[in-house]
Amino acid sequence: MGEALAMDEFDYVVVGAGAAGCVMAYRLSASGRYSVAVLEAGGPDRNIFIKIPAGFNKTVYNPKLNWGYETAPGPHIDGRRIQFPRGKVVGGSGSINGHLYVRGQSADYDMWAQLGCRGWSWDDVLPYFKKAETRGNGGGDAAVRGHDGPLNIQDQRDPHLLSDAYMAANEALGLRRTPDYNSGNQEGTFLYQQMMKDGRRWSPADAYLRPALQRPNVTLIQHALAEAILFDGKRATGIRYQRGGAQVEVRARRDVVLCGGAINTPQLLQISGVGDPEWLRDIGVEVKHALPGVGKNLRDHYAVRISALVRGTGSLNERSRGLRLVGEVLRYAVSRKGLLTASPSHAGGYFKTREGLETPDMQLYFAPASYAAGAYGVTDLDTKPGMTLGCAQLRPESKGWLKALSADPRAKPEIQPNYLADQMDRDALLAALKYMRQLLHTPPLKDYVLEENFPGARVQTDEDWMAHARASGSTTYHPIGSCKLGTDPMAVVDPLSMRVHGLDGLRVADASCMPTMVSGNTYAATNMIAEKGADMMIREAA
Secondary structure (H helix, E strand, O other), rough: OOOOOOOOEEEEEEEEHHHHHHHHHHHHHOOEEEEEEEEOEEEEOOOHHHHOOHHHHHOOOOOOOOOOEEOOOOOOOOOOOOOOEEEOOOOOHOOOOEEOOOOHHHHHHHHHHHHOOOOOOHHHHHHHHOOOOOOEOOOOOOOOOOOOOOEEEOOOOOOOOHHHHHHHHHHHHHOOOOOOOOOOOOOOEEEEOOEOOOOEEOOOHHHHHHHHHOOOOEEEEOOOOEEEEEEOOEEEEEEEEEOOOOOEEEEEEEEEEEEHHHHHHHHHHHHHHHEEHHHHOOOOOOOOOOOOOOOOOEEEOOOEEEEEOOOOOOOHHOOOOOHHHHHHHHHHHHOOOOOHHHOOOEEEEEEOOOOOOOOOEEEEEOOOOOOOOHOOOOEEEEEOOEEEEEEEEOOOOOOOOEOOOOOOOOOEEEEEOOOOOOHHHHHHHHHHHHHHHHHOOOOHHHHHEEEEEEEOOOOHHHHHHHHHHHHEEEEOOOOOOOEOOOOOOOOOOOEEEEEEEEOOOOEEOOOHHHHOOOOOOOHHHHHHHHHHHHHEEEEEHO
């Protein structure tokens, strides 16, 4: 990727080259009428483990690719701090995440519309999901799935024996096998769909940014840390950023578009003087526009896991060592198949934790692999053959905040997701944990289980399970909501235009816009928000 710095004024200045920013660059520049600058605080996505799908645990905590955030101590999770990775590289978190593609339920978006986000119901957003995707190896109902978009979405070609047994056990407990959980109706068990192409991760940089950079009207500026939004009264006019020890200003003739995500977008707004006046005064920032919702409503999926030792299956633990790993590397080099194409989660499910629910409230994860002390996906695989089962409540009631602690853009903000603050969240997790143990005792999965080794048989009572949840649960890397769409007093972004309420020339289109959590991994919804937001802007400019 080259860089061109000949211009210091563009029609659009996009902050962040991640899931949303790459879409903006591609769509806003497509007509050739408008120039677009994309500022990215990180560097190029050349790390080999970014391209290899199974390289997830080599990228997600790599300090060269990561902002290195952690949460504030959680009052309901034993006061623990949790590492909170966000991508600091071209492609953003889409270059280091688990590359699973999950849209959520149709009811999620209908709820957005009911909350006042007119134009964001399932029927409204479905065309943008379809516009974005291509089903890489076929399948899917053309009424709800796309076939010629930039994102390549594929089904797993080589499911593990344990994944099949896991799904069969779910079926034995009454959870149907669903042919496409991305159709709007999620309930059931399935193999996860992946953002891959020809056996390689297909990141937002691959899908959107690289094609956009072939156009003369798109400029990517890397290692550019945004430190302030520039204003003329109530109109945003550009961005001041740091690069190579120097301060540089870039001007936007039309709009500044914030695509930094649920952490970086509200932080930039706050240090630029847009937010809760009391919070801004605490860090010595002049209030340029009072908007109390900036940084509020932060939510994340909190996952809790169990694992078991297994026999007779060739789990990924054995295949990741010694001569077997050499064989897997050779297999991947020749066929782009095998261990190195694996996602952190292979199979999963959506189910209802209690009677009376209209739609599922729990997401299940499964991997034919296990990790030391249950540390899922962040350390080397365990030395003994194993498997991991995980769960996360789909729409947590617990919510927290994102608060800048300094006017310095390099200072890490306070991230408080407030996990398990709400009793409803705790009750749902408790039911799911018991269900996962039941899966371990259900054929055919039971036939492979030697013993549950995490947390183990010592955990029996509800109190034991909740102690396990508090002590071992973690983020699923899905922060949303800190600059929510809406029309209520705490809303930050206008759902009809993506403009920041009360300001001109400033829009937000990323995961921070989600008013409530979607039912599953958040990449697909973030991509859709950017597709829809770009379309709004193009229509307005025409």
